[in-house]
Every structure is written in C-alpha cells, then in structure tokens.
Amino acid sequence: MTRAFVSADMASVALGADAVAAALAARGCEVVRTGSRGLFAIEPLVEIEADGERIGYGPVGPDDVAAILDGTHANRLGDVAALPFFAKQQRFTFARCGVIDPLSLADYEAHGGWAGLRAARAMSPQAVVTAVKDSGLRGRGGAGFPTGIKWQTVLDAAGDEKFIVCNADEGDSGTFADRMLMEGDPYCLIEGMAIAGHAVGADHGYIYIRSEYPFAIDVVERAIERSAGIVAPFTLEVRVGAGAYVCGEETALLDSIEGKRGQVRAKPPLPAHAGLFGKPTVINNVLSLAAVPFILSEGAEAYAAVGFGRSRGTMPIQIAGNVRNGGLYEVGFGITLGELVNEIGGGTATGRPVRAVQVGGPLGAYFPPSMFDMPFDYETFAAANGLIGHAGITIFDDTVDMAHMARFAMEFCAIESCGKCTPCRIGSVRGVETLDKLIAARNGRPHEPLKVVPGLAKALYSRAPGREQTGVGAQSDLLRDLCDTMKYSSLCALGGFTPYPVLSALEHFPEDFGGEPQPLADAAE
Amino acid sequence: MSEALTTDGTLTGDEVAAIESAILRHRDERGALLPLLHAVQHAIGYIPDAAVPMIADALNITRADVHGVITFYHDYRRAPAGRHVVKLCRSEACQARGGAAIEAAAAERLGVAMGETRADGRVTLEPVYCLGLCATGPNAMVDGRPVSRLDAVALDRIAAQVAA
Numbered sequence A: 001m002t003r004a005f006v007s008a009d010m011a012s013v014a015l016g017a018d019a020v021a022a023a024l025a026a027r028g029c030e031v032v033r034t035g036s037r038g039l040f041a042i043e044p045l046v047e048i049e050a051d052g053e054r055i056g057y058g059p060v061g062p063d064d065v066a067a068i069l070d071g072t073h074a075n076r077l078g079d080v081a082a083l084p085f086f087a088k089q090q091r092f093t094f095a096r097c098g099v100i101d102p103l104s105l106a107d108y109e110a111h112g113g114w115a116g117l118r119a120a121r122a123m124s125p126q127a128v129v130t131a132v133k134d135s136g137l138r139g140r141g142g143a144g145f146p147t148g149i150k151w152q153t154v155l156d157a158a159g160d161e162k163f164i165v166c167n168a169d170e171g172d173s174g175t176f177a178d179r180m181l182m183e184g185d186p187y188c189l190i191e192g193m194a195i196a197g198h199a200v201g202a203d204h205g206y207i208y209i210r211s212e213y214p215f216a217i218d219v220v221e222r223a224i225e226r227s228a229g230i231v232a233p234f235t236l237e238v239r240v241g242a243g244a245y246v247c248g249e250e251t252a253l254l255d256s257i258e259g260k261r262g263q264v265r266a267k268p269p270l271p272a273h274a275g276l277f278g279k280p281t282v283i284n285n286v287l288s289l290a291a292v293p294f295i296l297s298e299g300a301e302a303y304a305a306v307g308f309g310r311s312r313g314t315m316p317i318q319i320a321g322n323v324r325n326g327g328l329y330e331v332g333f334g335i336t337l338g339e340l341v342n343e344i345g346g347g348t349a350t351g352r353p354v355r356a357v358q359v360g361g362p363l364g365a366y367f368p369p370s371m372f373d374m375p376f377d378y379e380t381f382a383a384a385n386g387l388i389g390h391a392g393i394t395i396f397d398d399t400v401d402m403a404h405m406a407r408f409a410m411e412f413c414a415i416e417s418c419g420k421c422t423p424c425r426i427g428s429v430r431g432v433e434t435l436d437k438l439i440a441a442r443n444g445r446p447h448e449p450l451k452v453v454p455g456l457a458k459a460l461y462s463r464a465p466g467r468e469q470t471g472v473g474a475q476s477d478l479l480r481d482l483c484d485t486m487k488y489s490s491l492c493a494l495g496g497f498t499p500y501p502v503l504s505a506l507e508h509f510p511e512d513f514g515g516e517p518q519p520l521a522d523a524a525e
Numbered sequence B: 001m002s003e004a005l006t007t008d009g010t011l012t013g014d015e016v017a018a019i020e021s022a023i024l025r026h027r028d029e030r031g032a033l034l035p036l037l038h039a040v041q042h043a044i045g046y047i048p049d050a051a052v053p054m055i056a057d058a059l060n061i062t063r064a065d066v067h068g069v070i071t072f073y074h075d076y077r078r079a080p081a082g083r084h085v086v087k088l089c090r091s092e093a094c095q096a097r098g099g100a101a102i103e104a105a106a107a108e109r110l111g112v113a114m115g116e117t118r119a120d121g122r123v124t125l126e127p128v129y130c131l132g133l134c135a136t137g138p139n140a141m142v143d144g145r146p147v148s149r150l151d152a153v154a155l156d157r158i159a160a161q162v163a164a
Helices: A009-013 A019-027 A062-069 A107-108 A115-121 A123-134 A147-156 A177-184 A186-200 A214-231 A248-255 A286-298 A300-306 A337-344 A378-382 A402-416 A427-442 A454-461 A473-489 A493-497 A499-507 A520-524 B013-026 B033-043 B050-058 B063-072 B099-110 B150-164
Strands: A003-005 A031-033 A046-050 A052-058 A076-078 A163-168 A203-209 A233-239 A279-284 A314-321 A327-332 A354-359 A392-397 B084-089 B125-129 B140-142 B146-147
Touching: A009 A019, A009 A163, A009 A177, A009 A214, A009 B146, A019 A031, A019 A062, A046 A062, A107 A186, A107 A214, A107 A473, A115 A186, A115 A286, A123 A147, A123 A186, A123 A286, A123 A300, A147 A186, A147 A279, A163 A186, A163 A248, A177 A186, A177 A214, A177 A286, A177 A314, A186 A214, A186 A279, A186 A286, A203 A214, A203 A248, A214 A233, A233 B033, A248 A279, A279 A286, A286 A300, A286 B084, A314 A337, A337 A392, A354 A402, A354 A499, A402 A427, A402 A493, A402 A499, A427 A473, A454 B140, A473 A493, A473 A499, A473 B050, B013 B033, B013 B050, B033 B050, B033 B063, B050 B063, B084 B099, B084 B150, B099 B125, B099 B150, B140 B150
Parallel strands: A003 A031, A163 A203, A163 A279, A203 A233, A314 A392, B084 B125
Antiparallel strands: A003 A046, A046 A052, A052 A076, A314 A327, A354 A392, B084 B140, B140 B146
16 A cells, blocks of 8 residues: 655645645555644655655645555655755754654654653753753754753752753744644654653643644643543643733743743743742743753763754744745754845745844844845844844745734734733834834824923923834834833833844834835945 | 523523533532533523523532633633624734735624624624634634635625625
C-alpha cells in the first residue's frame, strides 16, 4: 500500500489539506497525518513514500491525486528537505516537525525522542541546570532572559511544591512557531517540561494554550495522555486561555491559571520565588522548553556552538505577512533581516517593493529596508529601539499606511490592556485619539478644536501651551510625550512596548505622518 | 438552545443541569473558574447571568469575582451568538495581506457589522487577534474551521454556508 504524508497542521488544513488527505485515502493510500514542514507556499503538500524516500508534491488539491500517484504531477518537488528553503536551516528544535506522526510514540523514539530526558535523569538536578546555563539558552518568548538562571532560582528556592508552567499563549501576530511545534512534535515540549521538572524538583506542569489554537489543544491533550507513563511521576495538564492577549505576560498567565482575571502582577516577587499558587514556578515559552531535549541529548556545547554574540543557539524565525515564501525558518542567530526578507522570504507576495517589516509582533518596531543589514540578535535589535520578541517578521509592501499601523498598535493596546496600570489603560486610548487628529491633519482635514468652556481651556492647557494645537507637528510631539510615559511607567510589556511600533513608524516613515521623508543619509545609518 | 432563551433570565431545566454538571466536573480542580466557564459556554453556548451565583456558591468566591472574570476575557459570551460564528483576523500579518478590504467585504456580504450578530440570529461576525496562520492571510475561523487566503470566492462560500 502506498504511504502518503499530509500535514494536519492548522495552517495546512486552512489551505485545504483535509480534502487532499481524504482523496488519497479514497484511492487506497495509507495516509499519515504529520505536522507542517513550515513552508506554506507548497501547502497543501503531499509526500509519497517510495523506496524509503519521500517525494513531495505541492501545492496540490484533491483533484491532483491521480497525477500525484502516477508521478506525473507538475508540482513535483522531489525531496522536500533538499529544497533551498529547508537545506540551509539548522533544525535543532524543529527536526521532527513535518516528518513524523506527531502522536506516534514509536516515531518519536525512532527520531531521537526521550534521549534528553534519559540523559537528564542520569544527572543530578544541579548538573541539568548547569547544562542549560552552559548552552546559553535565553527565553524564546521575547524577553531573552537566560533560562538556566531562572531554573537555578527555582532549584534553590525552598518549597514543598513547585510548578513548571509552559507559556503557549502565542498571541503575537506574525508568530506561529509554538503552534507548529505543539501540533507537529508535542512530545518534544512534554520532554522539555519533564526535564525541567527533574531539574528544579517540580512534580506537576501546566501548559497554558490560547483558545485560538484548537488544533494544538487537541494534539497536546492527547500527547499528554499517551506519554503519561514515560514522564511519570511528572504530571501535566492543559489549561485553555479565553482570548486575552495580555495573558501571554507571565504573571497575568499565572493569575489566569489560578482562575482570576488575567491581570499583571507587580514584580517582585518573581514567579521563580512565588509564582503559581504562590509556589516557586518555572515559567518558560514553548520554544525555550522544546530546545531543552536537544541540549541534554547533544550537549550544551553543540547548542552554544551556533549563534551570534550573546544570542546562542538557534531561533525558529517566522516569516509572515505579505511574503512569497512565508513560513518557519530555524537558524542560528546572526542572519540578517535582509536575508530573511528578500532571499529566504523571496520578497512580497504581491510583487510590490517591501516598505516595512515589523519584527517581534504587535509590540515590535517597524524597520525600513535601509536597516536590513541588522543581524538577528537580541542586543542588536534592542540597540535599534526594537526587539526580536518571539521572532515573528511581518512584511508589508509599499501600499501600507504607517500612520494607520501606528494607530492600530495603540488600538490593540487599548483592546487588550488588562487595566491595572494607568499609562497602558488610558495612554492607549489617548494614543488612538492623538493619532486620529494627526491623520486628519495629514489628510488636510483639520480636526475640530476641542470645544471647552473658556475657563477650562486655560486650566487644561496652562501647563502645556500649544497642546490645543491640532497640527501635525504639535500632535507628533504630543504622541512622543505620551509614548515616553507609557514606555517608562507601564507595569508590563503591553503598555511599555506599544511605543515601539508607534515611535519606529514615526521615526522611519515620517512622510506618512505629514512630515518630511527621512533623509537617505540618516536612513542608512 | 436559542429557543430556550428566556427573557426574564431564568434558566431552563436543561441549562441548570448543564451548569451543575460543569460544576461537579471542575469544582475540585485548582484554579477551577476558567475551565468551569469554558464548560458552561461549551454546553449552553454562552454564560447566562443566572449561572453566576451558582458558580460563585460552588467555588466559594464572590459573584463579583465570577462576573469580573467573565467580563475580562473576550471569549466568554453573556448572550447567545448567532447560529454561525465567523471570526475574522484583524492583526498586522492579515492586514499586510489585504485584511481591511476583506473585513469590509465580509461585513457587506454577510449583512452584519464587525462585532455584531445579524438580526435574524443566523451569523455573528467577530474580530480575532491572530490565528497563527500568518503567512497565508487573510484568515478566518468559520464555525471552528480555519480558512486561509480569504478572497471574494471564499467569502461567497462562507455566505452560502451561513444561509444554508
């Protein structure tokens, strides 16, 4: 019987993979549903096994099945792993994703699964923590905090009970690596959490998955059930989010698991000291935990051997938005933004020039092509007033209105603010209003001046003369001032980082805000 | 379900049974409130106001605590949705691929404004902030089924599904 591999990843299904799988099954094929390889331009992708090799065809639809099976289909790709998009990757974390049946324990074992957990269990907890420290692994959720140091704090914390929490609340637009890993290789995450449990002395773990990821919830729940005997005495459960972006912030996530509103906690105490239910807690992103099995099985040196500066190891970068070859590209840190956008991504899907890329999700900065020589690295992006965040890159063509994108950043912050701190809750609303005035002024339609009683106007504006001005310049100044307040006085990254997309848009694309275009010399700086 | 909706806020026998069953299943979990609310919404389609005191009582928390959680999270509904639910992504990656135009077209094609339920109760159109399908937008979730690369043809299909 012919074996055919078709992805059951949510993105593949959204492109019609289920119909293709059904058509293959109707022709008598044994269909194996895998995760996605990560290149969506070739999805739905079918791989036919012949003589121990897999020959790919994609993109294909259900009507193409006959031509696929007799090998004559025009979209024949050959060995998918040999395509340029995949050949240059360094797949440490995503080695199995798209290759194996995600829920097959035999497949996982045959592809090196559980080797990291076995190695860890032969070591003392301190030795495991030291290995993670030596690997240089930094939190992949965005903040880039050294994972080993976090684990050390929890290992050293006294507590009758400790927890491992996986942050799978991947809410950033332009990111989907957590989702792909959970759907395509869930045992890898489970193994990483079991290693973390051994390392810090925790018996139970929670995986908090956002409700927008129903496929991932289903796969992970089934994977937990099937692997329970292997990771025992460590136990795991899934908690499903409820549509609040701010729950991706670690302390809000902990409150959410505890059954409360997902409001941000003031730190200290750190979750490592008093986290979930007040107990010492390791809280890590999916990708951080999923990187751990490799570190334990292949050695910390093997992981640390790739990377750039203080950013060691690989990053599963997600190329998204208006891009021809969008998808997941895992590679060592140090690759330039330009290589990712132009060479690997192949430019825009519309074929128009790239005008801006947003790196790091809704809280990340917008960069123009003149800054594409930046290497992908935590420190480089921080120095350029941006962040790599969860490593999503969203590409925009030259039809984008950057003032509109800046407004959207403020609007999103207003919708998703947890409401606990004033700069975020009120600053975001004022930000939308200010940008509305700015856009109106830019469009030559002056915003109606505020109608206030004469005495009140004096009270409102006496300390800030000129703020009743609704011109482009005055509103831009006001916006910068507001962003300054939000950046330095918000409780968490939602209010604190919303200024990144706003200010970077204002800085690099002033012409969209009614200003003069940025001089080329400055732009190339 | 929707015909069981009572205007005076009282619950039908089936609804009471569904809430009690959700309480029994989850009351002894740590941090039970979110899983419990998910279970109620899954069974009834929304979380009736009359469920709030039942849940508060079972978990030994205040009604304000329960109300606070229900209103904090975007997912929880305090009124039934339309028979079909179309969630359309409004995030940056979908915007970069023409999301705004699709949003306008969807509202027109389905005859309902974003964030609202059509008067005949057939369809609810809601925003969603990222489905994680960011290289193939604009994206939607139609009755729980993901759809990528939304265009006029796809919208026609969705409209037909809603009308059926």
